[in-house]
Amino acid sequence: MEETIKLVYGDGGKYTNELIKEIIYKCFNNVILTSGIDSAVFSVKHGKAAFTTDSFVVKPLFFPGGDIGKLAICGTINDLSVSGAKPIYLSCSFIIEEGFPTKAFELIVKSMAEQCKKSNVKVVTGDTKVVEKGGVDGIFINTSGVGTIEKNYEIKPIESGDRIIVSGNIGEHGTTIALERYKIKVKGDFKSDCASVYKITSMIKEYYPFIKIMKDPTRGGIATIINELSSIAGLSVKLTDGSIPISREIEGINKILGLDPLYMACEGRLVLVVKSNMADEVLQKMKKLEQCRNAKIIGVFTDEQYPMAYIENSFGGKRILNTLDQQMLPRIC
Amino acid sequence: MEETIKLVYGDGGKYTNELIKEIIYKCFNNVILTSGIDSAVFSVKHGKAAFTTDSFVVKPLFFPGGDIGKLAICGTINDLSVSGAKPIYLSCSFIIEEGFPTKAFELIVKSMAEQCKKSNVKVVTGDTKVVEKGGVDGIFINTSGVGTIEKNYEIKPIESGDRIIVSGNIGEHGTTIALERYKIKVKGDFKSDCASVYKITSMIKEYYPFIKIMKDPTRGGIATIINELSSIAGLSVKLTDGSIPISREIEGINKILGLDPLYMACEGRLVLVVKSNMADEVLQKMKKLEQCRNAKIIGVFTDEQYPMAYIENSFGGKRILNTLDQQMLPRIC
Structure with missing residues (x-):
């Protein structure tokens, strides 16, 4: 050769x-x-x-x-x-x-x-x-x-009250690629979350009847998936400030760079919409996997008048998560 | 948009x-x-x-x-x-x-x-x-x-005497791309043979038990496929000069350009190796399709001492078809 x-x-x-x-x-x-x-x-x-x-x-x-x-x-x-x-x-x-x-x-x-x-x-x-x-x-x-x-999985209509689970820390792939691409030297252990999610989807198979939809938040990150889900459902999505799993390092470096980690790609995370009364049980099951140790319920669907995706802070203030109309970073995957 | x-x-x-x-x-x-x-x-x-x-x-x-x-x-x-x-x-x-x-x-x-x-x-x-x-x-x-x-098709060992059929005129895709790439203006109706061969393979399904292997001669053309078959079989392939279907225009322009149409890609042709006594019947069946009107038996496997692929002319002269070791034309497909 x-x-x-x-x-x-x-x-x-x-x-x-x-x-x-x-x-x-x-x-x-x-x-x-x-x-x-x-x-x-x-x-x-x-x-x-x-x-x-x-x-x-x-x-x-x-x-x-x-x-x-x-x-x-x-x-x-x-x-x-x-x-x-x-x-x-x-x-x-x-x-x-x-x-x-x-x-x-x-x-x-x-x-x-x-x-x-x-x-x-x-x-x-x-x-x-x-x-x-x-x-x-x-x-x-x-x-x-x-x-x-293997087991029948079907996308089901999303209803008000359904919960959103994310399987782990967000924004790690996109942030890592940005740092590497622009050769930004920073302290900290930044690495892509790139991994298979099959072990997770396989582990929760028994809950498929209660899972409305499964997604992997790649290009456009969590925010893009949340918007997509809100639009599919015709419902609002309310995320609670502080409920989204993110490492301090990823949060910090995005703040410094003026980027929003909610829009940064994940390459090894899973987003689930689960029937309200089963969300906790599904979450507990997932958490048995090491790759889901930071999994969390991050939001809920609500039937407010104008469907949109937003984050609510502890004072009731809302930050709307718009659909991205300018690419933050091309060639992310 | x-x-x-x-x-x-x-x-x-x-x-x-x-x-x-x-x-x-x-x-x-x-x-x-x-x-x-x-x-x-x-x-x-x-x-x-x-x-x-x-x-x-x-x-x-x-x-x-x-x-x-x-x-x-x-x-x-x-x-x-x-x-x-x-x-x-x-x-x-x-x-x-x-x-x-x-x-x-x-x-x-x-x-x-x-x-x-x-x-x-x-x-x-x-x-x-x-x-x-x-x-x-x-x-x-x-x-x-x-x-x-649909019907069991298996690659079978090639034996001495097995015939090679090609489903139509050769070298048309490769030659057309060469003319277009280098903006060579010539008279004549040059066009790629780009087409599906599924109708052919489906038509001859009943003969699968007698068909040793099916190939589509793309990159490297007929000559490369013939060499591959000779190497798989461990047998020589004798092609008869004048038996290979080629349009006069394709033959002529390749001569002028100093190219060998045997090495020019096809994108809608089929090469079959058929058990000797069934080759004519398979050929006749194929010829019922308009896209196979120029189909021909072009060669035979022989157990000569040193396996190679060659063309024999009417005086018994042999031209060896070497494996291509330099690409004639990149980005052909």
Whole structure:
């Protein structure tokens, strides 16, 4: 292998095969993939399946807590998880810039393979394209995924009184990317929350009849998801000031930078809307998982006259959470 | 909608929703997609499924006979088809450069929708990312797909005597892209063969027990596929000079440009390896389809001492078809 990725590595011939065999097959080692046919073929059982896709263009490629590869695997796992599916098979398609360091490519693929192993999913089919220098900024990755719906999960109408739970501290991925992108040196242990949420959705399966909707708050953060939910429900969402789990460091640095952590992406958190009388029980169940130790009920749906999302402070003052109409930070995922 | 795609169209908020609703949902109008959840959810029957992925980076985006959108739909349909699957659901993920003309984006999505309708497949899940100017060259598209294996198709060992069939004229996509890329003005009706091959693989289903392998000769063209087959089989492949279907125009222009049409990509052709005594019958069956009117048996596997792929002329002279070790033309698909 050459030290950098050459254009010929993407021509579908000898060098593409070399790249595939020396790096990709070595990392994603499973018979469905390495059989080398044009599609992955596998058995399915009668039932329901889920299918999703995501392209990842995050910048920088490596950041505290993860890299584009881990993000791509977790992102697709999470889209399947919040649809009530058990993630099983993933595809992986690379678009690489000519001259990209082969070592960095290998690190990314290794990181993907590690996350797959952890999450018990397999990359079973893929594609590699190489474009000329300047045609793409480094490397972009698409991961699509299929999973099975194990227990019927259905999105249900949201009612006044329904509670919103968030599974952990917010704003960590977005803040970390911002600090890395703009090379802001600060003290503190900032890292992305990038992780699979499947263990959480799987743990609370028995409560699916009481869960109205599950979401992962990525681009646009918690505030965007809350607005989306308010709009779907046609109801207001009241968040209580101080109830939203956030680390002091993330809160502090966002204040200094003039950013709002409510709009900063999470990449390993889950937002749930739960029937009012079951919210506490669901929360307690979640908290058995280490990754949910900071989980909290953050808000409630109310049938006020003009549906909107807002935070109420202890004096009754309201801060409206607007829909973002200017992107805070592009290429967050 | 603005005249060009803005960065905010990719932030997952209000503008992304506008883009999705005004263009994507309007074109790919089906309930699985427009339900707007994070994954497409659908029923599956007990059996075998196929899953594949491909990213498309073709340049130029529009060319005679197609565009990046049509190519993306056909490419994924074809990967499923040559695996013996019936293509059913596709995903579609866009990475768009800031400033890309909205009209052009709409044309591409419309073209995808048209091809989906023609091919009876549905785009059921998707993703849209926008990156800053210079981050990507125009637009790249990933399509992944799932299909069902209707009739058992298995890759079988290739034996000496097995025949190779190609479903139509070769080299048309690659040649068309080369002419467009380098703005070579020539007389003649050059256009890409970009098309779905599913009708062909479906038509010959009854012959699957006699079909050893099916392939679509994209990057690297017929010559690359023939070499791959020779290497899989551990046998030589003898092609007969003059037996390979090619239009006079494609042959002529490649001669003038000093290119070899055998290495030029096809995007709507099928290569089959068929048991010797069934090859004629399969060919006749295929020829009932208009898109196979030029289909031919182009070669035979032989157990010569040193396995290689070659063309024999009428005087017994051999021209060896080497594996390509330099890319003839990048960004062909």
